[in-house]
Amino acid sequence: MSANSRLTIAAHALAWIGLYQRQGHEVATSEQIATSANTNPVVIRRLLGELRRAGLVESRRGVGAGWSLARDLESMTLLDVYEAVEPGPLFAMHRTTPDQACVVGRGIQPAMQGVYDGIEQTLRQELARVTLADVLRDVLAVPR
Amino acid sequence: MSANSRLTIAAHALAWIGLYQRQGHEVATSEQIATSANTNPVVIRRLLGELRRAGLVESRRGVGAGWSLARDLESMTLLDVYEAVEPGPLFAMHRTTPDQACVVGRGIQPAMQGVYDGIEQTLRQELARVTLADVLRDVLAVPR
DNA sequence: TCTGTCGTAACAATTAATGTTGCGACTGCG
DNA sequence: CGCAGTCGCAACATTAATTGTTACGACAGA
Numbered sequence: 001m002s003a004n005s006r007l008t009i010a011a012h013a014l015a016w017i018g019l020y021q022r023q024g025h026e027v028a029t030s031e032q033i034a035t036s037a038n039t040n041p042v043v044i045r046r047l048l049g050e051l052r053r054a055g056l057v058e059s060r061r062g063v064g065a066g067w068s069l070a071r072d073l074e075s076m077t078l079l080d081v082y083e084a085v086e087p088g089p090l091f092a093m094h095r096t097t098p099d100q101a102c103v104v105g106r107g108i109q110p111a112m113q114g115v116y117d118g119i120e121q122t123l124r125q126e127l128a129r130v131t132l133a134d135v136l137r138d139v140l141a142v143p144r
Numbered sequence: 145m146s147a148n149s150r151l152t153i154a155a156h157a158l159a160w161i162g163l164y165q166r167q168g169h170e171v172a173t174s175e176q177i178a179t180s181a182n183t184n185p186v187v188i189r190r191l192l193g194e195l196r197r198a199g200l201v202e203s204r205r206g207v208g209a210g211w212s213l214a215r216d217l218e219s220m221t222l223l224d225v226y227e228a229v230e231p232g233p234l235f236a237m238h239r240t241t242p243d244q245a246c247v248v249g250r251g252i253q254p255a256m257q258g259v260y261d262g263i264e265q266t267l268r269q270e271l272a273r274v275t276l277a278d279v280l281r282d283v284l285a286v287p288r
Numbered sequence: 289t290c291t292g293t294c295g296t297a298a299c300a301a302t303t304a305a306t307g308t309t310g311c312g313a314c315t316g317c318g
Numbered sequence: 319c320g321c322a323g324t325c326g327c328a329a330c331a332t333t334a335a336t337t338g339t340t341a342c343g344a345c346a347g348a
Contacts, residue, residue, distance in 0.1 A: 004336065005236040008256050012238070016166045016248045029293065036246040037238060040338050045294065065293040078259065087335095090234070092149040094156070094181060095306075095333095102180040104160045107283030112152050114282060115222065126263045137334025138258060139251030148305065168323065173324065184307050206315025209324040231304095239302095239337075 010047050011078065012037050015136045017057065018073045027066030047085060050136045054084035075138055079127035090123065091116045154191050156181050159280045161201065162217045171210030191229060194245045198228035207236065217280055223271035234267065235260050 017028045030048065031043040037044065048067055051057045058070045067106055093112065098105035152204055161172045174185040174192065181188065192211055195201045202214045237256070242249035 005238055006336085008237055008252070011256060012252045012286065013249060013273070015252060016246075018225055019248060031156045031293080036243045036249045038240045038242050038249070039238070041293095042296090042339075043337065045296090046337095049295075054341070059294065060346090061294050061344075063290095065294055065346080067294090091151055093152055094149055094183070098182050099180045101220060103159075103288075104156060104163060104283055105180045105182070106288065107286035108152070108156045108159060108279075110286050111279050111282035112155060115274055115279070118266060120237065122266055122270055123263060126266055130259055135252075135255050138255035139248055142251035142254050144247075151307080175324080181304090185324095186308075186327090187306065190306095191324080191326090203325065205313075205325050207317065207323060209315080211325095 004086075007078070007082055008046065008084050009037055009043070010051060010081050011040070011132065011135055013044060013048060014051070014069070014073070014076065014081065014132050015139055017067055018068055018132065019140075021069060027060055027064070027068045029066045033067075049082070050084050054080060056080060056084065060106070073133040074131055074137055076132040077128045078130045078132070078135070079124055081132070082124075082127050089116065090120060150191065151222070151226055153181055153183070153187070153277065154195060154225045155279055158189060158195070158200070158213070158217070158220065158225065158276050159283055160212055161211055162274045162276065162280050163284075165213060171204055171208070171212045173210045176209075177218060189263070194228050195225070198224060200228065203265060219276040220273055220276040221272045222274045222276070222279070223268055226268075226271050227264075233260065234264060 013033050016033050018044055020028045020032075030044040033048075034041040034044045048057055048059065052059060052070075056076055057067050059065070059067050091112075093109050098108060100106050157177050160177050164172045164176075172189040177192075178185040178188045192201055192203070196203060196214075199214055200220055201211050202212050203209070235256075237253050242252060244250050
């Protein structure tokens, strides 16, 4: 379905900053995170910018600039991240309006919307159940 | 997230065929369905082709050709349709391998995969709960 | 003033879905 | 037998979203 790794990369960045701060550092740079995620620093800055708008991270400019967590990893859930970085709904409707002269064309969108709303609701509950601290714990639990 | 309406269009097509057959017709043509969904017949044929591979519909060729249901709408769930028409997973990993020399780079994919697997599981349960007969009922329940 | 990093715009590259055209294959009918 | 209507499928165009890249000004501390 989606060639969309935004949630994955955002979680990666947050886990990285969290671990780095646990090791006693003040801020992490987009360059460092980009190296770990094997991508471009601008991509990281863009994503972190969205997380900052959601109040999850803060950035500092000037010399010794970089990114830090605005809250504990324990208090951040994947739902917070999801809402910050994912724009649209999971499933889309027709890209052009179906034939309103047809019974099915008229009724299909409300019918499917009901289903999709329920699913989106469940998805949110699942994401809200996992904190970024959980993610970092699982990351560190992987044997090297 | 996804600009992907495959599930919606597939459900539309199945509901349309189901209703048309209830009205006493043998088969529906991709042209008719495309008109209702306001898209191109080839798009419908492609989708229905995937549904046929999954055993949900059958097609007839020659004169009086067209599509018919291979099973009752009651016995078809949105999960059947989803599995037939959605290729990939909901959330993607990094498009390039993260830095394996970094703890986070090494552990993030297994960690996120665990979460994503659970979500995919829940999504399937939700989809399996809705039959295409439910969808058609809801379609017809929409006031005109 | 110099240095390192963010902030952001602009644009290219990539990928997936969707739309379109064309044509051969099939099959019932006259 | 030939015709008509529709599927099957390949090839290509279009659209849209994400991701990657380059460039450069803004900022703040040394």
